[in-house]
Structures are given as structure tokens and as C-alpha cells.
Amino acid sequence: MERTLVRALIASAVCAGHAFADVNYSNNFQSGIAGPEWSHRHVETAPLGGQLFLGQFANDSVSLSLADVRRGEQVNLTFDFLAIRTWDGNDGGGGPGPDIFTVSIDSGPILLASTFSVGDPLSRHRMSYPDVAGVDAHPSRWGALYNDTLGYTYGPTNFPLDATWRMNFSFIAPADGLTIRFAALGLQDINDESWGLDNVHVSTSTVPTPGGMALTGAGLAALMRRKRR
Numbered sequence: 001m002e003r004t005l006v007r008a009l010i011a012s013a014v015c016a017g018h019a020f021a022d023v024n025y026s027n028n029f030q031s032g033i034a035g036p037e038w039s040h041r042h043v044e045t046a047p048l049g050g051q052l053f054l055g056q057f058a059n060d061s062v063s064l065s066l067a068d069v070r071r072g073e074q075v076n077l078t079f080d081f082l083a084i085r086t087w088d089g090n091d092g093g094g095g096p097g098p099d100i101f102t103v104s105i106d107s108g109p110i111l112l113a114s115t116f117s118v119g120d121p122l123s124r125h126r127m128s129y130p131d132v133a134g135v136d137a138h139p140s141r142w143g144a145l146y147n148d149t150l151g152y153t154y155g156p157t158n159f160p161l162d163a164t165w166r167m168n169f170s171f172i173a174p175a176d177g178l179t180i181r182f183a184a185l186g187l188q189d190i191n192d193e194s195w196g197l198d199n200v201h202v203s204t205s206t207v208p209t210p211g212g213m214a215l216t217g218a219g220l221a222a223l224m225r226r227k228r229r
């Protein structure tokens with residue numbers, strides 16, 4: 001009887017805690033396949049090293065839809081953003097930018113709206129990431145996890161020009177069924193500036209509720225009473 005109660009308490013504590021993973025989506029595209037959950041399903045092999053990724057894209061809006069995510073769940077999103085060739089960052093005023101990448105949730109929050117620059121960090125080009133587009137300016141390739149690992153090149157001398165940023169966001173699902181939207185705007189021709197996605201992971205967990213915590217507290221009180229007997 002005592003053991004049953006302890007089991008119930010553990011179950012109650014898990015439900016009220018943070019470790020209740022409901023949805024786990026993961027794709028590194030190494031199979032060459034992007035499923036129907038993606039609005040754009042083109043997978044490409046990078047010229048160097050055989051990395052497969054979703055892309056290339058230009059001024060496109062690319063969405064990932066996960067029907068099983070429930071409203072109010074905590075969502076953790078991790079992915080790699082691959083910026084290819086001559087992204088110009090904040091440059092504007094008739095220049096070749098700003099070059100902006102955004103991540104947003106349909107009927108929910110905008111997670112990212114930043115400029116990116118892929119060039120010589122010592123050049124005049126500035127980018128805003130991880131800050132909002134146009135607000136703060138950092139050198140080209142600021143915060144990139146990898147530089148020139150994909151094998152894309154530019155210009156008559158074929159100098160290498162790509163960068164990869166790993167990003168992580170947490171948010172509360174605004175509705176039943178989740179659509180994550182990745183988009184770029186301000187880019188020039190796709191052979192000049194493009195992008196891709198890789199290593200996309202989405203997991204959800206149930207947010208602790210006051211009711212759940214109270215239930216756990218009541219259970220603990222019951223156990224204490226039982227132990228005192």
C-alpha cells in the first residue's frame with residue numbers, strides 16, 4: 001500500500017515537473033529527405049564534406065509544421081542556420097542590404113529578426129545578430145559556429161564564403177499545432193546570397209501547473225501522515 005502511494009507520488013511529481021517530453025522532432029537531412037512537415041523539401045549536398053541540408057533558399061518563407069504540439073506546451077527549438085555567399089548585414093540606403101533572416105511562430109512570437117554578414121570580419125560590413133536588425137552592429141561572421149566549412153565560393157578567385165550559426169529558442173506554443181517559419185528578406189540573386197537549415201530539433205514539455213504542484217503537495221502530506229502512524 002505504502003509502495004503504491006510512493007509510485008503515485010513519483011508519477012505526480014514527474015507530471016508537475018519539467019521532464020515530460022511530448023513531441024520530439026529531429027532531422028539532420030543526411031537521409032536526403034525532408035518530409036511533408038516542411039513547406040520546401042529541397043535537400044542539397046554541400047560541395048565540401050558531404051553535409052546535407054535543407055536549401056538553398058533565397059527570399060523564401062520556409063515553414064515546419066508539427067501537428068502534435070499542444071497549446072501551452074513549452075517548446076525548445078534548436079537548428080543550424082547556414083548563410084551562403086555575400087550576405088551584407090546592415091548595409092542599406094541603396095546598398096546591397098540589409099540582409100535579414102527571421103524566425104517566427106505563426107499566431108505567436110517573432111523569435112528572431114536579425115541581419116547577417118558573411119565576409120571579412122575586418123571589412124566595413126556590420127551585422128546585428130544576436131541583436132535586432134539595424135540596432136546594434138557586429139563584425140561579419142559574429143558568433144558563427146563554423147566558417148567556410150561548406151565549400152561554397154564566390155568571385156573569379158573562388159574564395160570560400162559560408163558561415164553556420166547554431167540557434168536555440170524556447171517559447172510557449174500559442175495554439176494546437178505548431179508552425180515555425182524561417183524566412184529571409186533583402187537578399188540579392190540566389191547565386192549571390194542564399195541560406196539553408198540543418199540539424200533541426202524540436203522538443204516539447206508540459207509546463208508545470210499550480211494544480212499539479214498542489215496535487216504533489218497533498219500527496220506528500222498524505223505520505224507524511226501515513227509514515228507517522
Ligand SMILES: [Ca+2]
Nearest residue numbers: 028052053198
Ligand atoms: Ca545535415
Ligand SMILES: [Ca+2]
Nearest residue numbers: 088096097188
Ligand atoms: Ca545583399
